[in-house]
Amino acid sequence: MKQLARAAVATTLLACQAHAQDAADGARLFKQRCGACxxxxxxxxxxxxxxxxxxxxxxxxxxxxxxxxxMQGSGINWDAAQLDTYLTNPGGLIKGTRMTQRFAKADERKAIIDFLATH
Structure with a gap:
């Protein structure tokens, strides 16, 4: 039983560390890729x-x-899934958007979206 409890604690700690790393990566990526605009x-x-x-x-x-x-007429409510689709190809989701920056890497999109969720 103690081994299961230790394993659960270890798993939780690893998840927290991974989330903290994602947030740090997201902040860095936001500054690099989004911060100019x-x-x-x-x-x-x-x-x-x-x-x-x-x-x-x-x-x-x-x-x-x-x-x-x-953008005004899109009717989109921004959630993680919509942001992921938008960041992959803004013009593919909203034809006529002014945003042209694309994020090809899923892990970068996730890190940025996780970062945005904290603000």
């Missing part, structure tokens, strides 16, 4: 809208940012 530590908009609270937000609705008509 999007803010996360500020509600200031840049070339793109700030991304604080993006998970759960309806696309194209952030007050104070001028979205493309395509």
């Amino acid at each position: 999007h803010q996360i530590d500020s509600t200031r908009n840049g070339v793109g809208p700030h991304l604080q609270g993006v998970i759960g937000r309806t696309a194209g609705t952030l007050e104070g940012f001028r979205y493309s008509p395509a």
Whole structure:
């Protein structure tokens, strides 16, 4: 019984370490790949809208940012699955979006999305 408990604790610790590493990777990737256009530590908009609270937000609705008509009319509610699809190929999900940056690697998309979920 004690061995099972130790195994469960070890598994939990490894999962926590992996999550912490994903968050660190996500922060680094966000800064490198997204930070030129999007803010996360500020509600200031840049070339793109700030991304604080993006998970759960309806696309194209952030007050104070001028979205493309395509984004405004998309009706998408941002969740992890929608963001993953969008980051893979923005124009494939929303034809007419202004965003052109693509993320081919699933692990990078996941790390960025996990990072966004913390803000």
